[in-house]
Amino acid sequence: MNPRQFRLEDLARLVQGEYVGQSDLILEGLASLDVAQAKHIAFVNADKYLDHARASKAGALIVTAALKSQLDTHNNFIIVDNPYLAFAILTHVFEKKHTQQGIESTAQIHSSAIVADSAYIGHYVVIGENCVVGDETVIQSQVKIDDDVEIGKQCFIDSHVTLTGETKVGDRxxxxxxxVIGGEGFGFAPYQGKWNRIAQLGSVKIGNDVRIGSNCSIDRGALDDTILEDGVIIDNLVQIAHNVKIGANTALAAKCGIAGSTTIGKNCVFAGAVGVVGHINITDNVTITGMSMVTKNISEAGSYSSGTPMLESLHWKRAAVRFKQLADVPLTQLVKRLDHIQAQIESLESTFKRK
Amino acid sequence: MNPRQFRLEDLARLVQGEYVGQSDLILEGLASLDVAQAKHIAFVNADKYLDHARASKAGALIVTAALKSQLDTHNNFIIVDNPYLAFAILTHVFEKKHTQQGIESTAQIHSSAIVADSAYIGHYVVIGENCVVGDETVIQSQVKIDDDVEIGKQCFIDSHVTLTGETKVGDRxxxxxxxVIGGEGFGFAPYQGKWNRIAQLGSVKIGNDVRIGSNCSIDRGALDDTILEDGVIIDNLVQIAHNVKIGANTALAAKCGIAGSTTIGKNCVFAGAVGVVGHINITDNVTITGMSMVTKNISEAGSYSSGTPMLESLHWKRAAVRFKQLADVPLTQLVKRLDHIQAQIESLESTFKRK
Amino acid sequence: MNPRQFRLEDLARLVQGEYVGQSDLILEGLASLDVAQAKHIAFVNADKYLDHARASKAGALIVTAALKSQLDTHNNFIIVDNPYLAFAILTHVFEKKHTQQGIESTAQIHSSAIVADSAYIGHYVVIGENCVVGDETVIQSQVKIDDDVEIGKQCFIDSHVTLTGETKVGDRxxxxxxxVIGGEGFGFAPYQGKWNRIAQLGSVKIGNDVRIGSNCSIDRGALDDTILEDGVIIDNLVQIAHNVKIGANTALAAKCGIAGSTTIGKNCVFAGAVGVVGHINITDNVTITGMSMVTKNISEAGSYSSGTPMLESLHWKRAAVRFKQLADVPLTQLVKRLDHIQAQIESLESTFKRK
Known part of the structure; x- marks a missing residue:
């Protein structure tokens, strides 16, 4: 594998930055400040990393002008307004790209499916009736694309993904x-002590520029569709139940679970393992901290939390016992009673003194 | 794809209901009240949906007699006692069915395996020694059925499922x-600072009419078997550890986790992300609310909860600090002390007045 | 399938124990005390199981000398210091072993990959460029091994595993x-209301004797690597984010989630569904109880917890309301105020008496 090689000047141009130092310095990769060698470029994003930056063996540093003025240990820089964004852009330069096109001989593609010439279909992929795969989309090996699924252009679908339930996927x-996307929603009508399965007839609609992690489950709707709007990003092991709607650019960290028919607004950020009950509405610009349980509508933007802080286990046990007792302790009354008693005592004292 | 078409009269008969209106009205699908068009039939399940029903463009409505008497906006109805159950039944009528039988040419099936003629085995399925697949069972593409696994009749196994650990699966x-079903249980004997793997020799026994969602892990037993009784329904991303037993018709919502050797009774309902420790017993007819942590036996039917309610994050931080303090605040004593002080004051006051 | 058969004497030798009774007693399997028949050997690990042991139909028992002296119901024993460890060792004797070697005809292996002659590669496995598979390693069917992945010797990789991100796996x-190991980390630079993907350039390094359960997601690092040291054991449905480091012999139970760039020490034990935020350090020998949320560094070995105990739901609702109120109840002040009031009353009383 030949490492990619870039000149400092060229990297600066890619991030619309200004280079300082040797224009033709050859750089072969990005690295963190601690690990970087002379062939690497690293980034510095805040004053608190200046000591690490000074000690770094990186051949060049991506910095703001203000940070550069505090670094006399290095000679080669790219100066930008937002080093983290510049770093994000350069990761794509050094990424190993999938360049293959065409269909591997072992892929099983139904004759009614339409696959773009510029798409790549890996080994042992199975594609059903009436499917569509758009331009420059990469389908890795062993993927299952069930009947009536449509995938836009420039998508990347990694191995062992299952797309079913007539899911429609946008571009990029x-x-x-x-x-698994489009699996059957968890819908049952209880009757005479048994669960009667409700066949799920809705689908999943995924907008453009959506990102979904590994081992996620996103179920098809019961009648209407489950919807992820443009720009939604989802981490690993996330559960999205039937008929959930997630607004544009909302981010869900790993292990979140959203129960059925809940609507989440745009630009929300849910930290890891947040749970949301079904049939509620969460407005735009809501942040939920990790492992919180959301059981009611949220109609005001802001940050919300639940849970208890971590304690040493013996300390926790004592607090936990008290949590049980809280049910029968009229806390707010306690304060009022104390105020009342205080007043009684003061009255007694003053009467007493007057005598 | 030809849409399925049904006459109103025929749909009424399928749900043992009575039709009102045009017997030969053609209906092509089920839809929710809000989305339905003239070709759709929708259902109304309670008075609170009457406004939606009146505004709906649905060609026909499934209702109770009492609901119908309040709807003069529509002409075509199916009248039943339980509209939700009728809807559940009709979803099967409009569902796209898998009708293929036989074995795809790319399936790898060991010569000792027995596959019913009426079963379907998809592309790139691998079936090991001594396996059995029953009548009319559908095994979708890329499934792995490891040695000694047996599957009953009329089952549906979707793509990329792994059945191993000599799992036995019932009918339907x-x-x-x-x-993944039958994976190795998490059993290790700690010795001299290392974890010594305990090879898992038990299996998984799954009854009839069981439903398991996507991305679940159900481990084989250590010596005895992990057991799911008839009618158990399980949502996505659920963990069932080795030697767990789950009673008939119990429902586990997404992201639940049941630790090893725990026994759960019949007809229980666990909401999402409930966690249960190992080696305990939970009786029949127990409901656990979402994200609760179960650490002790439950011997009384009823509903159980843990956790704290969601708060605005700054409010939550103040409450969380107080939770820590609770450990050292003798709550129930506080109330007693207040009562005692109150008595003292009253005694002082009365003595004082008498003087 | 022929059951394996062993003589009592031979089993005793395998666990470095002493047999008592009939040296040539034939045993065909391990079983739990309750289920065991005459052909089985069972183990007794503590006094509390003596009644079960006495009632057991097991042909032989693995016990300590002290336990044996209390068992006159059986004639055949293996006597060891640690019956649980002896049991763990014997599970390997009775386990059905994978003995096949070689490459199934349907495996797709890139010409640049190196696969040991003694390895087994199952049906429909796909192995990319520059991969290495070591001696006696078993790769089950339908596994995906992406470019530049290396796997050591005597490993076992079960079906549908995806190894990507240039992951390096040790021995055993x-x-x-x-x-899924080596999937892309959840890294995005927010800019002008959108999420800019950061291509992940690090890898995953897995030491020797590591065990990872089913349906886990372990992401590749952003720049540096995600690291699991030797002897780490991980249960099912666990999330390990990019750049996490886990120390030797640490155990994570099912459904744990570790956010990005967190470092966990050696010999830790995390119970099920523990969540750990990103960018923190946890020292060696830390135990975290189930479903706890870890949001801060832990620098002292010990046991830590969070959450609230399970209560009957109506009881819980009352306690939960009080949890909200806690935010505005100055708990520690309450106690001080009570002490102060008590002193005032005592002063009043004594003054009063003096009059």
């Missing part, structure tokens, strides 16, 4: 390995 | 994509 | 079905 969508 | 069982 | 590593 990335779905990581072993995720 | 549905297992959704990418689920 | 077991990875259970449908797990």
């Amino acid at each position: 969508v990335r779905i990581h390995a072993n995720t | 069982v549905r297992i959704h994509a990418n689920t | 590593v077991r990875i259970h079905a449908n797990t």
Whole structure:
């Protein structure tokens, strides 16, 4: 594998930055400040990393002008307003790209499916009736694309993904390995002590520029569709139940679970393992901290939390016992009673003194 | 794809209901009240949906007699006692069915395996020694059925499922994509600072009419078996550890986790992300609310909860600090002390007045 | 399938124990005390199981000398210091072993990959460029091994595992079905209301004797690597984010989630569904109880917890309301105020008496 090689000047141009130092310095990769060698470029994003930066063996540093003025240990820089964004852009330069096109001989593609010439279909992929795969989309090996699924252009679908339930996927969508989209929603009508399965007839609609991690489950709707709007990003092991709607550019960290028919607004950020009950509405610009349980509508933007802080286990046990007792302790009354008693005592004292 | 078409009269007969209106009205699908068009039939399940029903463009409505008497906006109805159940039944009428039988040419099936003629085995399925696949069972593409696994009749096993650990599956069982059943239990004997693997020799026994979602992990037993009784329904991303037993018709919502050797009774309902420790017993007819942590036996039917309610994050931080303090605040004593002080004051006051 | 058969004497030798009774007693399997028949050997690990042991139909028992002296119901024993460890060792004797070697005809292996002659590669496995598979390693069917992945010797990789991101795996590593290792980390630079993907350039390094359950997601690092040291054991449905480091012999139970760039020490034990935020350090020998949320560094070995105990739901609702109120109840002040009031009353009383 030949490492990619770039000149400092060229990297600066790619991030619309200004280079300082040797224009033709050859750089072969990005690295963190601690690990970087002379062939690497690293980035510095805040004053608190200046000591690390000074000690770094990186051949060049991506910095702001203000940070550069505090670094006399290095000679080669790219100066930008937002080093983290510049770093994000350069990761794509050094990334190993999938360049293959065409269909591997072992892929099983139904004759009614339409696959773009510029798409790549890996080994042992199975594609059903009436499917569509758009231009420059990469379908890695062993993916299952069930009947009536449509995938836009420039998507990346990693191995062992299952797309079913007539799912429709937009453009530039990335779905990581072993995720299931369009599986049957968990719908049952209880009757005479048994669960009667409700066949799920809705689908999943995924917008453009959506990113879904590995081992996620996103169920098809019962009648209407489950919907992920443009720019939604989802981490690994996330559960999205039937008929959930997630607004544009909302981010869900790993292990979140959203129960059925809940609507989440745009630009929300849910930290890891957040759970949301079904049939509620969460407005735009809501942040939920990790492992919180959301059981009610949220109609005001802001940050919300639940849970208890971590304690040493013996300390926790004592607090936990008290949590049980809280049910029968009228806390707010306690304060009022104290105020009342205080007043009684003061009255007694003053009367007493007057005598 | 030809849409399925049904006459109103015929749909009424399928749900043992009575039709009102045009007997030969053609209906092509089920839809929710809000989305339905003239070709759709929708259902109304309670008075609170009457406004939606009146505004709906649905060609026909499934209702109770009492609901119908309040709807003069529509002409075509199916009248039943339980509209939700009728809807559940009709979903099967409009569902796209898998009708293929036989074995795809690319399936790898060991010569000792027995596959019913009426079963379907998809592309790139691998079936090991001594396996059995029953009548009319559908095994979707890329499934792995390891040695000594047996599957009953009329089952549906979706793509990328792994069945191993000599798992035995009953009839009419549905297992959704990418689920793993019979994987090795997490059993290790700690010795001299290392974990010594305990090879798992038990299996998994799954009854009839069981439903398991996508991306679940259900481990084989250590010595005895892990058991799911008839009618158990399980949502996505659920963990069932070795030697767990789950009673008939119990429902586990997404992201639940049941630790090893725990026994759960019949007809229980666990909401999403409930966690249960190992080696405990939970009786029949127990409901656990979402994200609760179960650490002790439950011997009384009823509903159980843990966790804290969601708060605005700054409010939550103040409450969380107080939770820590609770450990050292003798709550129930506080109330007693207040009562005692109150008595003292009253005694002082009365003595004082008498003087 | 012929059951394996062993003489009592031979089993005793395998666990470095002493047999008592009939040296040539034939045993065909391990079983739990309750289920065992005459052909089985069972183990007794503590006094509390003596009644079960006395009632057991097991042909032989693995016990300590002290336990044996209390068992006159049986004639055949293996006497060891640690019956649980002896049991763990014997599970390997009775386990059905994978003995096949070689490459199934349907495996797709890139010409640049190196596969040991003694390895087994199952049906429909796909192996990319520059991969290495070591001696006696078993790769089950339908596994995906992406470019530049290296796997050591005597590993076991179950079906539908995806290994990507240039992951490097040590020796004697077991990875259970449908797990994804080396998937892209969840890294995005927010800019002008959109999420800019950061291509992940680091890898995953897995030491020797590591065990990873089914349906896990272990992401590749952003720049540096995600690291699991030797002897780490991980249960099912666990999330390990990019750049996490886990120290030797640490155990994570099912459904744990570790956010990005967190470092966990050696010999830790995390119970099920523990969540750990990103960018923190946890020292060696830390135990975290189930479903706890870890949001801060832990620098002292010990046991830590969070959450609230389970209560009957109506009881819980009352306690939960009080949890909200806690934010505005100055708990520690309450106690001080009570002490102060008590002093005032005592002063009043004594003054009063003096009058």
